[in-house]
Protein backbone atom coordinates (compact mmCIF):
# COMPACT_ATOMS: atom_id res chain seq x y z
CA UNK A 1 0.00 0.00 0.00
CA UNK A 2 1.51 3.31 -1.07
CA UNK A 3 1.61 5.92 1.67
CA UNK A 4 -0.13 9.20 0.90
CA UNK A 5 1.50 12.20 2.54
CA UNK A 6 -0.63 14.79 4.29
CA UNK A 7 0.03 18.41 5.06
CA UNK A 8 0.24 19.46 8.71
CA UNK A 9 -2.56 21.49 10.24
CA UNK A 10 -0.59 24.72 9.76
CA UNK A 11 -0.57 24.31 6.00
CA UNK A 12 -3.16 24.67 3.29
CA UNK A 13 -2.11 24.38 -0.34
CA UNK A 14 -4.52 25.07 -3.20
CA UNK A 15 -2.42 23.75 -6.08
CA UNK A 16 0.68 21.58 -6.21
CA UNK A 17 2.69 21.67 -9.42
CA UNK A 18 5.71 19.44 -10.00
CA UNK A 19 8.43 20.58 -12.39
CA UNK A 20 10.21 17.72 -14.17
CA UNK A 21 12.94 17.27 -16.73
CA UNK A 22 14.34 14.27 -18.55
CA UNK A 23 17.89 15.11 -17.56
CA UNK A 24 19.92 17.65 -15.59
CA UNK A 25 21.21 20.94 -16.87
CA UNK A 26 18.23 21.89 -19.03
CA UNK A 27 17.24 24.72 -16.68
CA UNK A 28 14.57 22.99 -14.60
CA UNK A 29 15.49 24.84 -11.40
CA UNK A 30 15.82 28.15 -13.25
CA UNK A 31 12.38 27.73 -14.80
CA UNK A 32 10.89 26.63 -11.44
CA UNK A 33 12.24 29.87 -9.97
CA UNK A 34 10.88 31.97 -12.84
CA UNK A 35 7.49 30.26 -12.47
CA UNK A 36 7.48 31.03 -8.75
CA UNK A 37 8.30 34.69 -9.36
CA UNK A 38 5.65 34.99 -12.11
CA UNK A 39 2.98 33.44 -9.86
CA UNK A 40 3.96 35.63 -6.94
CA UNK A 41 3.77 38.73 -9.12
CA UNK A 42 0.19 37.77 -9.93
CA UNK A 43 -0.57 38.12 -6.25
CA UNK A 44 -0.36 34.45 -5.32
CA UNK A 45 1.27 32.98 -2.25
CA UNK A 46 3.96 30.64 -3.50
CA UNK A 47 6.23 28.00 -2.02
CA UNK A 48 9.02 25.95 -3.58
CA UNK A 49 9.85 22.50 -2.29
CA UNK A 50 13.31 21.64 -3.59
CA UNK A 51 12.97 17.91 -4.14
CA UNK A 52 16.23 17.83 -6.11
CA UNK A 53 17.94 16.62 -2.96
CA UNK A 54 21.26 15.57 -4.42
CA UNK A 55 21.56 18.69 -6.59
CA UNK A 56 19.69 21.46 -4.79
CA UNK A 57 20.01 24.85 -6.43
CA UNK A 58 16.89 26.77 -5.38
CA UNK A 59 18.45 28.47 -2.29
CA UNK A 60 21.42 29.68 -4.32
CA UNK A 61 19.46 31.35 -7.13
CA UNK A 62 17.34 33.22 -4.56
CA UNK A 63 20.37 34.34 -2.57
CA UNK A 64 19.58 32.09 0.40
CA UNK A 65 22.95 30.29 0.52
CA UNK A 66 24.13 30.08 4.10
CA UNK A 67 20.63 30.57 5.53
CA UNK A 68 19.29 27.89 7.86
CA UNK A 69 15.69 26.82 8.36
CA UNK A 70 14.45 26.88 11.95
CA UNK A 71 12.33 24.16 13.44
CA UNK A 72 10.44 22.93 16.47
CA UNK A 73 9.98 19.29 17.43
CA UNK A 74 7.09 18.95 15.02
CA UNK A 75 7.60 21.57 12.35
CA UNK A 76 10.26 22.97 10.06
CA UNK A 77 9.84 26.59 8.98
CA UNK A 78 10.61 27.46 5.36
CA UNK A 79 13.01 30.28 4.59
CA UNK A 80 11.52 33.24 2.70
CA UNK A 81 13.11 34.90 -0.32
CA UNK A 82 13.40 38.68 -0.59
CA UNK A 83 9.96 38.79 -2.19
CA UNK A 84 8.29 36.33 0.15
CA UNK A 85 8.46 32.99 -1.69
CA UNK A 86 8.71 30.21 0.88
CA UNK A 87 11.54 27.77 0.20
CA UNK A 88 12.45 24.42 1.67
CA UNK A 89 15.60 22.66 0.51
CA UNK A 90 18.07 20.22 1.99
CA UNK A 91 20.69 22.97 1.67
CA UNK A 92 18.75 24.98 4.26
CA UNK A 93 19.10 22.10 6.73
CA UNK A 94 22.63 20.74 6.35
CA UNK A 95 25.54 22.38 8.09
CA UNK A 96 27.67 23.09 5.07
CA UNK A 97 25.85 23.52 1.78
CA UNK A 98 28.83 22.19 -0.13
CA UNK A 99 28.55 18.80 1.61
CA UNK A 100 27.32 16.12 -0.78
CA UNK A 101 24.10 14.31 -0.02
CA UNK A 102 24.99 10.64 -0.29
CA UNK A 103 21.81 9.00 0.89
CA UNK A 104 20.09 6.11 -0.82
CA UNK A 105 16.62 6.14 -2.34
CA UNK A 106 14.52 5.28 0.74
CA UNK A 107 16.20 8.03 2.79
CA UNK A 108 15.60 10.52 -0.02
CA UNK A 109 11.95 9.54 -0.13
CA UNK A 110 11.79 10.04 3.65
CA UNK A 111 13.03 13.60 3.14
CA UNK A 112 10.25 14.25 0.63
CA UNK A 113 7.71 13.14 3.20
CA UNK A 114 9.18 15.51 5.79
CA UNK A 115 9.33 18.39 3.33
CA UNK A 116 5.68 17.92 2.46
CA UNK A 117 4.25 16.99 5.84
CA UNK A 118 6.46 18.69 8.41
CA UNK A 119 7.17 22.02 6.78
CA UNK A 120 4.93 24.83 7.99
CA UNK A 121 3.97 26.00 4.50
CA UNK A 122 1.08 28.08 5.81
CA UNK A 123 -1.54 29.10 3.24
CA UNK A 124 -0.24 28.75 -0.30
CA UNK A 125 -1.94 29.22 -3.64
CA UNK A 126 0.76 27.20 -5.36
CA UNK A 127 3.42 24.84 -4.10
CA UNK A 128 6.01 24.19 -6.81
CA UNK A 129 8.05 21.02 -6.49
CA UNK A 130 11.45 21.15 -8.18
CA UNK A 131 11.95 17.47 -8.99
CA UNK A 132 15.31 15.79 -9.50
CA UNK A 133 16.00 15.13 -13.18
CA UNK A 134 14.85 11.84 -14.67
CA UNK A 135 12.32 9.29 -13.59
CA UNK A 136 13.95 7.78 -10.49
CA UNK A 137 12.89 7.10 -6.92
CA UNK A 138 12.13 10.67 -5.86
CA UNK A 139 9.88 11.63 -8.81
CA UNK A 140 8.07 8.33 -8.28
CA UNK A 141 7.58 9.08 -4.57
CA UNK A 142 6.34 12.60 -5.30
CA UNK A 143 3.86 11.42 -7.92
CA UNK A 144 2.54 8.56 -5.84
CA UNK A 145 2.46 10.12 -2.40
CA UNK A 146 1.89 13.86 -2.88
CA UNK A 147 -1.39 15.11 -4.37
CA UNK A 148 0.21 16.73 -7.43
CA UNK A 149 -2.41 18.36 -9.61
CA UNK A 150 -0.21 19.22 -12.53
CA UNK A 151 3.21 18.58 -14.02
CA UNK A 152 5.28 20.96 -16.10
CA UNK A 153 8.01 19.31 -18.18
CA UNK A 154 11.09 21.37 -18.98
CA UNK A 155 13.24 20.52 -21.94
CA UNK A 156 15.97 22.08 -23.97
CA UNK A 157 15.95 21.48 -27.73
CA UNK A 158 18.73 18.88 -27.69
CA UNK A 159 17.13 17.07 -24.77
CA UNK A 160 14.22 16.09 -26.98
CA UNK A 161 16.40 14.36 -29.51
CA UNK A 162 17.20 11.64 -27.00
CA UNK A 163 13.54 10.84 -26.31
CA UNK A 164 14.27 11.53 -22.67
CA UNK A 165 11.41 13.96 -22.35
CA UNK A 166 9.04 11.26 -23.52
CA UNK A 167 10.08 9.15 -20.53
CA UNK A 168 8.91 11.90 -18.16
CA UNK A 169 5.66 12.27 -20.09
CA UNK A 170 5.09 8.51 -20.10
CA UNK A 171 5.83 8.28 -16.38
CA UNK A 172 3.28 10.98 -15.58
CA UNK A 173 0.73 9.24 -17.78
CA UNK A 174 1.38 5.85 -16.18
CA UNK A 175 0.78 7.39 -12.76
CA UNK A 176 -2.26 9.34 -14.00
CA UNK A 177 -0.77 12.70 -13.05
CA UNK A 178 -2.02 15.42 -15.42
CA UNK A 179 0.63 17.27 -17.43
CA UNK A 180 0.01 20.98 -17.86
CA UNK A 181 2.44 21.27 -20.74
CA UNK A 182 6.04 21.66 -21.84
CA UNK A 183 8.34 24.61 -21.37
CA UNK A 184 11.22 24.72 -23.81
CA UNK A 185 14.30 26.35 -22.30
CA UNK A 186 17.35 27.64 -24.15
CA UNK A 187 15.27 27.43 -27.32
CA UNK A 188 17.08 30.18 -29.20
CA UNK A 189 19.48 33.06 -28.83
CA UNK A 190 18.46 36.64 -29.57
CA UNK A 191 21.50 38.06 -31.33
CA UNK A 192 22.39 41.40 -29.72
CA UNK A 193 24.14 42.53 -32.94
CA UNK A 194 21.85 41.54 -35.80
CA UNK A 195 18.60 41.27 -33.82
CA UNK A 196 17.64 37.89 -35.30
CA UNK A 197 16.95 34.65 -33.45
CA UNK A 198 19.56 31.91 -33.73
CA UNK A 199 18.44 28.36 -33.12
CA UNK A 200 21.73 27.22 -31.66
CA UNK A 201 20.61 23.64 -31.09
CA UNK A 202 18.88 23.27 -34.45
CA UNK A 203 15.20 23.24 -35.30
CA UNK A 204 13.04 22.72 -32.27
CA UNK A 205 11.26 19.42 -31.85
CA UNK A 206 9.19 20.66 -28.94
CA UNK A 207 6.01 21.47 -30.91
CA UNK A 208 6.21 18.01 -32.53
CA UNK A 209 6.60 16.14 -29.24
CA UNK A 210 3.94 18.31 -27.58
CA UNK A 211 1.50 17.59 -30.43
CA UNK A 212 2.25 13.85 -30.31
CA UNK A 213 1.20 13.83 -26.68
CA UNK A 214 -1.59 16.35 -27.12
CA UNK A 215 0.11 18.81 -24.77
CA UNK A 216 0.50 22.57 -25.02
CA UNK A 217 3.85 24.34 -25.22
CA UNK A 218 3.47 26.74 -22.30
CA UNK A 219 6.48 28.89 -23.21
CA UNK A 220 9.73 28.91 -25.15
CA UNK A 221 12.55 30.70 -23.37
CA UNK A 222 15.74 31.96 -25.01
CA UNK A 223 19.32 31.43 -23.88
CA UNK A 224 20.04 34.56 -21.90
CA UNK A 225 23.40 35.05 -20.19
CA UNK A 226 21.70 37.63 -17.94
CA UNK A 227 19.52 34.88 -16.44
CA UNK A 228 22.59 32.74 -15.69
CA UNK A 229 24.37 35.76 -14.24
CA UNK A 230 21.50 36.80 -11.96
CA UNK A 231 21.01 33.18 -10.83
CA UNK A 232 24.70 32.95 -9.93
CA UNK A 233 24.37 36.16 -7.94
CA UNK A 234 21.25 34.89 -6.13
CA UNK A 235 19.07 37.54 -7.75
CA UNK A 236 16.76 35.51 -9.98
CA UNK A 237 13.79 37.49 -8.61
CA UNK A 238 15.04 40.57 -10.48
CA UNK A 239 15.12 38.92 -13.91
CA UNK A 240 11.60 39.91 -14.99
CA UNK A 241 12.30 43.49 -13.95
CA UNK A 242 15.52 43.73 -15.95
CA UNK A 243 14.13 41.91 -18.97
CA UNK A 244 10.73 43.60 -19.00
CA UNK A 245 9.49 41.91 -22.19
CA UNK A 246 10.23 38.54 -20.68
CA UNK A 247 8.45 39.44 -17.45
CA UNK A 248 5.29 40.51 -19.31
CA UNK A 249 5.19 37.63 -21.80
CA UNK A 250 6.07 34.85 -19.43
CA UNK A 251 3.69 36.23 -16.81
CA UNK A 252 0.72 36.06 -19.19
CA UNK A 253 1.68 32.53 -20.29
CA UNK A 254 1.83 31.41 -16.68
CA UNK A 255 -1.54 33.04 -16.11
CA UNK A 256 -2.98 30.95 -18.97
CA UNK A 257 -1.39 27.83 -17.51
CA UNK A 258 -3.06 28.49 -14.16
CA UNK A 259 -6.41 29.13 -15.87
CA UNK A 260 -6.12 25.72 -17.57
CA UNK A 261 -5.15 24.09 -14.28
CA UNK A 262 -8.19 25.54 -12.54
CA UNK A 263 -10.43 24.11 -15.28
CA UNK A 264 -9.19 20.59 -14.63
CA UNK A 265 -11.31 18.49 -12.32
CA UNK A 266 -9.91 18.48 -8.80
CA UNK A 267 -8.38 15.11 -7.99
CA UNK A 268 -9.01 14.51 -4.34
CA UNK A 269 -6.24 12.52 -2.72
CA UNK A 270 -7.43 9.18 -1.43
CA UNK A 271 -6.27 9.12 2.17
Ligand code: ADP
Pocket residue numbers: 021023024025026027028029030031057185186221222223224225226227228229231232
Ligand atom coordinates in the same frame (compact mmCIF):
# COMPACT_ATOMS: atom_id res chain seq x y z
P1 ADP B 1 18.69 21.99 -14.01
O1 ADP B 1 17.84 22.35 -12.83
O2 ADP B 1 17.90 21.45 -15.15
O3 ADP B 1 19.86 21.12 -13.69
P2 ADP B 1 19.56 24.75 -13.90
O4 ADP B 1 18.30 25.51 -13.79
O5 ADP B 1 20.37 24.57 -12.66
O6 ADP B 1 19.31 23.35 -14.59
O7 ADP B 1 20.42 25.45 -15.05
C1 ADP B 1 21.71 24.98 -15.41
C2 ADP B 1 22.58 26.20 -15.75
O8 ADP B 1 22.08 26.83 -16.92
C3 ADP B 1 22.57 27.27 -14.66
O9 ADP B 1 23.85 27.83 -14.61
C4 ADP B 1 21.55 28.29 -15.14
O10 ADP B 1 21.83 29.60 -14.67
C5 ADP B 1 21.75 28.20 -16.66
N1 ADP B 1 20.52 28.49 -17.41
C6 ADP B 1 19.31 27.92 -17.28
N2 ADP B 1 18.44 28.43 -18.17
C7 ADP B 1 19.10 29.36 -18.89
C8 ADP B 1 18.76 30.24 -19.96
N3 ADP B 1 17.53 30.26 -20.47
N4 ADP B 1 19.73 31.07 -20.45
C9 ADP B 1 20.98 31.05 -19.93
N5 ADP B 1 21.38 30.24 -18.93
C10 ADP B 1 20.46 29.40 -18.40
